Amino acid sequence: MDESAPAERRIVITDDFGQRVEMSADQFGSLVEEAQAGHLDAAVTA
Numbered sequence: 001m002d003e004s005a006p007a008e009r010r011i012v013i014t015d016d017f018g019q020r021v022e023m024s025a026d027q028f029g030s031l032v033e034e035a036q037a038g039h040l041d042a043a044v045t046a
Helices: 025-036 041-045
Strands: 011-014 020-023
Touching (some): 020 025
C-alpha cells in the first residue's frame, strides 16, 4: 500500500520481475471477491 499515492493508485502489487499494478482499494476488493468466488481459478490452472 502506497499511502502517498492518489486513492485510485494506492494499492500496489509487484510481480517477481518488478512489474507493478496500481489500483484503488475498491478495485482490489473486487479482485479479492472474484478470487474468493473461484472466478480466477482457470487462470492459474491453464
